[in-house]
Amino acid sequence: MSRLLTKPRFTGARVTRMEDDRLLKGQGRYLDDITVPGMLEIAFVRSNRSAAKLVEVDVEAARNLPGVIAVLTAEDCPYVLHDEKYQVDQSVLAKDEVRFVGEPIVAIVAENRYIAEDATELVRVQYDALPPVLTAKDALGDTRRVHSQRPNVFEHWEQVTDGFEDAFNAAPHRAQATFVTHRQTGVPMETRGCAAMVDPASGRLTVYVSHQSVHQFRTDLIKVMNLDEHQVRVVVPEVGGAFGIKAMFYTEYIVVTHAAKTLGRPVKWIGDRTESLLADCHARDNIHEVEVAFDDDGVICAVRDNVIGDTGAYPILGFPGAVGEAGWATGHLTGPYKIPHVSITVDCVFSNKTPVGAYRGVGGPVGAQVQEGYIDLVARKLGKDPIEVRRVNLIQKDQFPFVSATGNTYDPGSYAESMEEALRLIGYDTFRDEQVEARKQGRYLGIGVCVFVEPSAGVSSEAGSIPYEAVTLRLEPSGKITASTGLGPSGQGHETTLAQLIADELSVDVGDIVVLHGDTDSAPFGGGTGGSRSATIGGGAALKAAREMRGKLAKIAAHLLEASEEDIEFQDGQAHVAGVPSRGHSIAQLARIAYTDVSKLPDDMQPGLEVVSRYRPPMSVTYSNGTHAVKVEVDVQTGLVKILDYVAVNDCGVLINPMIVEGQIHGGVAQGIGSTFLEELRYDDAGQLTTTSLAEYLLPAMTDVPRMRIEHLVTPSGNDGGFKGMGEGSLIAGPPSLCSAVSNALEPFGVFVTEIPILPQHIIAWTKDKVAV
Ligand code: MCN
Numbered sequence: 031m032s033r034l035l036t037k038p039r040f041t042g043a044r045v046t047r048m049e050d051d052r053l054l055k056g057q058g059r060y061l062d063d064i065t066v067p068g069m070l071e072i073a074f075v076r077s078n079r080s081a082a083k084l085v086e087v088d089v090e091a092a093r094n095l096p097g098v099i100a101v102l103t104a105e106d107c108p109y110v111l112h113d114e115k116y117q118v119d120q121s122v123l124a125k126d127e128v129r130f131v132g133e134p135i136v137a138i139v140a141e142n143r144y145i146a147e148d149a150t151e152l153v154r155v156q157y158d159a160l161p162p163v164l165t166a167k168d169a170l171g172d173t174r175r176v177h178s179q180r181p182n183v184f185e186h187w188e189q190v191t192d193g194f195e196d197a198f199n200a201a202p203h204r205a206q207a208t209f210v211t212h213r214q215t216g217v218p219m220e221t222r223g224c225a226a227m228v229d230p231a232s233g234r235l236t237v238y239v240s241h242q243s244v245h246q247f248r249t250d251l252i253k254v255m256n257l258d259e260h261q262v263r264v265v266v267p268e269v270g271g272a273f274g275i276k277a278m279f280y281t282e283y284i285v286v287t288h289a290a291k292t293l294g295r296p297v298k299w300i301g302d303r304t305e306s307l308l309a310d311c312h313a314r315d316n317i318h319e320v321e322v323a324f325d326d327d328g329v330i331c332a333v334r335d336n337v338i339g340d341t342g343a344y345p346i347l348g349f350p351g352a353v354g355e356a357g358w359a360t361g362h363l364t365g366p367y368k369i370p371h372v373s374i375t376v377d378c379v380f381s382n383k384t385p386v387g388a389y390r391g392v393g394g395p396v397g398a399q400v401q402e403g404y405i406d407l408v409a410r411k412l413g414k415d416p417i418e419v420r421r422v423n424l425i426q427k428d429q430f431p432f433v434s435a436t437g438n439t440y441d442p443g444s445y446a447e448s449m450e451e452a453l454r455l456i457g458y459d460t461f462r463d464e465q466v467e468a469r470k471q472g473r474y475l476g477i478g479v480c481v482f483v484e485p486s487a488g489v490s491s492e493a494g495s496i497p498y499e500a501v502t503l504r505l506e507p508s509g510k511i512t513a514s515t516g517l518g519p520s521g522q523g524h525e526t527t528l529a530q531l532i533a534d535e536l537s538v539d540v541g542d543i544v545v546l547h548g549d550t551d552s553a554p555f556g557g558g559t560g561g562s563r564s565a566t567i568g569g570g571a572a573l574k575a576a577r578e579m580r581g582k583l584a585k586i587a588a589h590l591l592e593a594s595e596e597d598i599e600f601q602d603g604q605a606h607v608a609g610v611p612s613r614g615h616s617i618a619q620l621a622r623i624a625y626t627d628v629s630k631l632p633d634d635m636q637p638g639l640e641v642v643s644r645y646r647p648p649m650s651v652t653y654s655n656g657t658h659a660v661k662v663e664v665d666v667q668t669g670l671v672k673i674l675d676y677v678a679v680n681d682c683g684v685l686i687n688p689m690i691v692e693g694q695i696h697g698g699v700a701q702g703i704g705s706t707f708l709e710e711l712r713y714d715d716a717g718q719l720t721t722t723s724l725a726e727y728l729l730p731a732m733t734d735v736p737r738m739r740i741e742h743l744v745t746p747s748g749n750d751g752g753f754k755g756m757g758e759g760s761l762i763a764g765p766p767s768l769c770s771a772v773s774n775a776l777e778p779f780g781v782f783v784t785e786i787p788i789l790p791q792h793i794i795a796w797t798k799d800k801v802a803v
């Protein structure tokens with residue numbers, strides 16, 4: 031193998047994001063920017079009942095409205111999303127029965143969206159209402175069923191460690207709490223949408239979609255519609271946020287594609303904000319009944335967790351959300367703590383609400399809220415400092431690899447170290463005195479901590495169970511580089527981070543590289559973005575491709591210079607003979623030869639310089655970790671919580687770009703603040719979603735998000751490059767640390783937080799007419 035003399039210039043550096051130039055200037059091309067002549071638009075008539083039989087759907091008047099090209103019902107678009115595992119069918123347009131408010135019933139295809147919207151009002155749907163299943167209690171009772179042929183509990187599992195009962199019963203102390211995270215969802219700035227068109231010449235279908243994985247999307251689409259890959263091109267333009275909800279497959283995509291195929295005209299649909307809140311997957315919505323057993327020092331011997339996860343009306347194709355939420359939450363029930371025994375039961379149920387799917391962190395935020403919640407509970411029961419209880423339970427450095435009671439093998443991390451560092455940064459030593467002083471003045475300060483583990487780059491994340499990622503690299507005749515990947519960035523900056531890795535492996539400048547993505551015609555097959563896999567698996571593929579390319583260049587250089595390949599060194603974009611920098615060729619010269627002066631190539635080499643490399647990481651998952659620590663002040667008069675200081679210590683192994691990693695943390699913490707204090711998808715007693723605009727579903731604004739201080743620790747993973755994923759960890763750690771801080775602040779009132787979001791009216795109700803002690 032050739033050698034690389036140039037030290038890595040870009041990996042680990044704060045390289046400015048290459049994509050930002052166009053994004054910040056408003057030059058990004060998103061789904062709704064795609065218009066072609068003759069394009070039609072779709073508006074959907076959606077169910078306004080949570081559970082009902084469809085008696086009649088009268089579309090005559092809508093069909094007759096000038097400008098309406100077609101009106102589609104289940105009869106006209108008879109596709110079904112069939113869940114093999116749970117044997118549930120979801121008709122892409124509701125047939126016979128509706129199961130949640132927002133479920134599409136009719137699609138109007140019209141010359142433009144205005145006409146299509148007008149026509150929706152002419153459709154008359156006659157419902158025969160059924161009693162909806164809306165709560166866990168409703169669902170478990172099973173007297174009313176969401177799917178008449180299936181029990182509401184569609185998934186059940188148990189996990190009990192040997193010796194659990196003995197350990198649990200032998201412990202001197204026990205405590206119990208029920209933790210609830212209400213319905214929330216990822217709210218990307220750009221809503222979901224899709225546009226489809228058939229090329230009249232070739233007959234190939236092109237589908238544009240705002241999604242996290244071009245290949246996963248095509249796989250799902252062709253399966254449902256019985257099409258062939260080579261006849262379908264999927265293009266993902268710029269994506270304005272995705273957060274897991276855009277990793278899912280939705281019925282609207284089939285309707286749009288079907289309309290384009292049957293009408294022979296381009297068709298587009300883009301959701302408005304109300305549709306987005308109604309029909310993008312929801313998340314969380316689960317109940318954890320927890321019991322914890324511990325000794326006098328706060329050492330936890332055993333945890334019991336009985337979970338009910340609400341997945342809404344249908345299992346989302348390939349990703350029934352309740353299973354994912356409960357799976358991650360219970361799979362990591364012990365978090366970073368060395369608790370030897372667990373007993374877990376999980377029931378996932380259907381309800382007449384929007385289907386639940388992936389949202390950043392999936393069950394991670396809930397699991398961490400449970401985990402930090404029971405730690406704080408132990409501290410509260412024993413009258414100990416919550417930090418002390420964390421200290422005695424944390425997995426220590428010399429215990430890695432550590433097999434958790436739930437059966438996960440944690441690769442080395444910096445759990446205890448990250449907590450100590452976060453405490454140092456936030457000034458924990460002096461805080462308790464400050465807190466006492468403040469309380470004397472009627473001010474309620476609190477500190478909260480979450481020590482988190484983030485399973486990342488799992489080879490069967492929800493982006494699909496594709497355990498590898500691929501990068502295609504083309505060294506162009508000019509010596510510049512075009513790379514293509516199947517990853518699906520939606521703001522994570524992969525064009526920059528992959529270029530950083532490739533640049534260093536070839537000793538060239540990042541500016542010489544362009545990274546393409548989002549087109550099945552050019553992107554190599556891969557899993558896409560989700561489960562924080564891109565840096566680790568996609569990055570591994572980029573390293574591998576660049577090394578293969580370097581091997582080809584070394585071979586050409588060795589041939590030209592009459593040296594052996596082992597003696598070729600790369601430095602500053604040059605390949606030369608070891609120790610003789612004057613005897614060499616620039617990469618651009620080698621590229622020119624490879625394409626246009628091919629008689630100079632070794633006999634056994636083909637012209638051109640292209641490689642495609644697939645990286646399948648040796649580790650099935652790698653755990654990043656860290657600690658968030660936050661200081662808050664709770665105003666018991668207004669019920670408002672002010673964040674006084676926020677510290678995040680993060681360990682995601684080797685960093686490709688610390689600035690991007692910090693950006694990920696900023697965004698995750700912002701979502702964590704929303705999740706803890708603002709965001710809730712509320713249903714009324716009839717199953718109507720009452721939070722259908724951003725005036726009711728409240729998102730954090732800039733003024734809600736404090737400046738935060740971030741520090742990095744580096745415990746490399748065993749994968750190539752040593753990277754660990756980190757895209758979800760900050761949303762996992764945000765809510766638990768904020769809950770913990772509010773609990774701590776309101777301890778004088780006997781308040782212990784078990785439910786999020788924490789709203790001002792809750793704080794007022796918890797503290798009103800109570801005397802702080
Ligand atoms: N990175 C790095 N060094 C590391 C690890 C990561 O420089 N050791 C960089 C990566 O190169 C990448 C970013 O940090 O640019 C996040 O990397 P990674 O943890 O691999 O996660 P993914 O890129 O696979 O992103 C997915 C993750 C998930 S699952 C959700 S959900 C989420 C998230 O990213 N959705 C987001 N962050 C988001 N950020 C934006 N802006 N928009 C979304 O939709």
Ligand code: SMO
Binds near residue numbers: 277390492559562
């Ligand atoms: S929820 Mo992220 O796409 O794994």
